[in-house]
Amino acid sequence: MTDRWTEEAALPTGWSRPLLKELWASAQTGPSRRPADRERTVADGGAPVVLPRDLRGLRVVTGEPRDIPAIPWDRARMLARYELAAGDVLVTRTGTVGRCALVTGEHQGWLFHPNLVRLRLPKGGRVTAAYLAAYLGTPTAQDWIRTRTAVAVIPSLSIRTLGELPVVLPPLGEQEAIGATLAALDDKIQAHSEIIRATRAYRDLLADALMNGALPVES
Template sequence: MAEEVRTVTGRRGPAPLPDGWQRLALGDLCSLQVGPHVRPDDRTGADGGVPLVLPRDLVHQRITQADRVGLAPAKALTLERYRLAEGDLLLTRTGTVGRCALVTRKQHQWLYTQLVRLRLRTPDLSLAAYLTGYLSAGVAQRWMERRSAGATIPSISLRDLGDLPVLLPPLAERKAIGETLAALDEKVRIHQEIARTTGEYRALLADLLMTGALPLEPERGP
């Protein structure tokens, strides 16, 4: 995954890693599972069924359901092996390839569709947080983009995803990197929520002011 360098033989190879770092394949760290097909008539609204995560719900490395979609209980019972667990990652592999999000305790036992679930072979929340940051970083994004280019609808295979190289620092550094990027993602999310709420308030206020429903006293001079 590191930038390639030219060796003394003239061939290109991966740049050397810092002391204590490892280069592993994503498939060595995680199992990969494509979500099931879910028909529109199996879905429910916001008040019923098991919550269902769609690609549009992956926003800034978090799962954000603006319009909650569920799955009918009878259908959900047939999809038990697609349940999510805290520490899983979800990733888009078609269309806008490479958007990812970390599954938190809130989404435990939810279901997903049109996404790939990455589940660590050995549960480790700090590693899950690091991988979320790693997969959303430019180096990993460019790697996935190169392997999904050329089709009318960009898509990357599970085999290619499993081959994606992951640079893994020592434990303490890995935890610090994951926590730093997660904190920044949260700041982005909060600022976007403030901007969205302010925009809605502005639209409402404009309607009230422009129709005379909310008179506004002009300022008087001295």
């Protein structure tokens, strides 16, 4: 049987299908965390850390300072090579494998969890970061990742395996247009998600107030 992932379907003129490892400048997992740091948060001081759960809708979405883990500044200074930069792409490699997000200036300089892989692209490379993040989030790429995830107590994906992912690559101009179109939709999705979250929180507060008699009901 032909493997549908290796079958070379016809592509438009100027398009290509390189492997992911041919597009990145580096692929790096995050630094290990010491047991003593596991209860530390940004509210206590230190360099903030992006967690796998923060990768939502191709964005890095973090909570309040008290909910963001941190690494003490003295140790963080020795972990400069693990700092995030705008244009990096993060991918979860264990647990909910394949979740991905584009790093923006908001999280530049943050560190990232060891269960994440940071993909850093070369300057002037063949792929834009926005397009790559969008491609990794497509059903096609997600299905490829799921079929190659090692099934164990905790599902995992190695950097070596991730590097074998074929990436359908249009010319740079088309990548930018595609990335901008999908990013605009992702922004709308994120905005609606925040509205839903806030509405649910308000509903819970209102329910408590109504059912405890703290807020009278107009008949």
